[in-house]
Amino acid sequence: MNSEKDQVVATIKEELKGSSDLVIQQLDAKEKKCEFYYISSICNKKKIHDNILTPFFEVEDMKSYKDYLLSLSGMKELNKEDNPVDLLIRGSMIISIEEMLLTMEIKEFVNKNIPETTIETTIQGPQTGFSEDLETNINILRHRYHQPTLVIEDEKVGKKTQLIINIIYDSKEVDLDVLKEFKDKLKGIDKDVVQSAGQLSRLISGKKAILFPTVVISERPDRIAYNLSKGKVIVLMEGTRFALILPSVFYDFMSSMDDLYQAKGISKFLLLLRYLGLAIALLLPAIYVGITAFNPELFRVQLALSIAGSRASVPYPAYIEVLFMLIMMELLTEASIRLPKAIGPTATTVGGLILGQAATEAGLVSNIMIIIVSAVAISNFVIPINEMGFAMRVTKYFLLAMATFTGLIGVIVALIGLIFYLVSLNSFGQPYLGVFLKENMKK
Structure with missing residues (x-):
């Protein structure tokens, strides 16, 4: 069983190693040891803290804690047929305890303060857009794009503002040359204050792009998910509800998501x-x-x-x-x-x-x-x-x-x-x- 357990853990760490929201948490108290795996952007962290973490320090031994976990509604032992990576990206957590692997769905849907799309409207498509909270945006995107190859990297922009940006791409589909060029341009930004997706777009565009845009700025999660599947690189920025899609060509600026729904x-x-x-x-x-x-x-x-x-x-x-x-x-x-x-x-x-x-x-x-x-x-x-x-x-x-x-x-x-x-x-x-x-x- 331990070899199977080690293989599952290795698979999780290998396939989700590029995701900055993957949490691997080890607990050690006296003779009790436990390890948790979950994706923070789509899991209910309060529920994890109250129902999983806190009882670990309250019970006396591992047997009592294991019995407690198995008594929770929805908790079950991980089967051979289960795909651990798929479970994680769909909002479950995996608990490694002694020789056992347990799993429990603990997903969280963020429904508060999510605005409707006001600029890129569609007739039949989804009506919700991104918010100005970065973690909420990752939650929305994770619920729309269920792929273990989704990579989320954290960077900062602006020497004084130091705003966090997420570089998001599908490692299986992405054009690595595009990704490298974007990261090089990001390192070359020498600005004290960067506060919006539009400003960041202007800073990473070439010198020739003084009039025509070369990066699509979108507020639609469905457009972002679609472009991820096509190998594009997505940039989400703290404090703005707009995402950057790159590379973008003239055709991208003339297409609407309604083209897919009609x-x-x-x-x-x-x-x-x-x-x-x-x-x-x-x-x-x-x-x-x-x-x-x-x-x-x-x-x-x-x-x-x-x-x-x-x-x-x-x-x-x-x-x-x-x-x-x-x-x-x-x-x-x-x-x-x-x-x-x-x-x-x-x-x-x-x-x-x-x-x-x-x-x-x-x-x-x-x-x-x-x-x-x-x-x-x-x-x-x-x-x-x-x-x-x-x-x-x-x-x-x-x-x-x-x-x-x-x-x-x-x-x-x-x-x-x-x-x-x-x-x-x-x-x-x-x-x-x-x-x-x-x-x-x-x-």
Whole structure:
């Protein structure tokens, strides 16, 4: 029996050696000796202390303690058919006492103060997100990803803040080159204060990534579990409810978890819709200025006359009109974020309606300009990951500037330059425009 027991203990220590939340606790009092194994992030530590540890010091001998343990509800002897590692990662503890191995389920579900997802919402998927407590987040992730190869490493970031971060990956699936590059960049961070996932993302991104994000920041445990299975490295940070996923490519920023929960045909349609929205948000203002100011012959006669008629009372060129309305829309968007939640949506909606109607009636902008700005704003919000949405909000002004000076030719040149820039980017050694990264990263 002792050889079997030693083999079980060796298996636990070997397969879970990378998990920082694995607890191996030895108790020794007089002639009594006992050893416990459990994963602290998913077990009820108070119950362990009250029902398992405290009685060890209260009873007189090992026989009494063993009888006490066997009398507990749910306590049983570990069988040959049982997988000890699987038991541990599902919330059980294993007790090594003399020649016996006992097991008891003592899992804890953390349901307090877990917020719902507010940024990456889905229709049919899970609605709970991460919290700002690191141990709670590990608990949520452990309950969603049951693999003994899940490794959790502790590090600290910020010379003064010294906030704890967890580096999480599946040792069987992870790309070791990506993991090594991230750890090297983490050691190279020379900042006194690091307090958020977004700040950490900026510090570990390459110098070229000044506009487009190369690390997905997510609040969804299901997205994290899915990316773990694809060999990605996850970073959880103390004091923030957002996790980093790396490496991340352009495709990752355009995908939603609803793509997995909907029928395949619907998912493909929604993905196509997002790319269409991205094209509208990025190109529509520049194309409008380029055609209106330089190439009106591209319009059909009726449409050209209609646009010319709507702009008859506008006293300045098309690019001034577009720039004015885009900036006002940016101000409304920022106001909706900064205003108190109770009045934010009402104030910005009413303000937008009044502003658009008043500007049209005053002859400051044309009717078609209101349609274009509204289409751009709506299309920008179709992008699932906020960081990419912010990047597109800024990039469209570069294309607008090129259209202002050189027309549609400038838009095409700027678009080619943008593609060249994206091709030059990489996320921890992975090509930024590698569409099939998630399937082929390990090859």
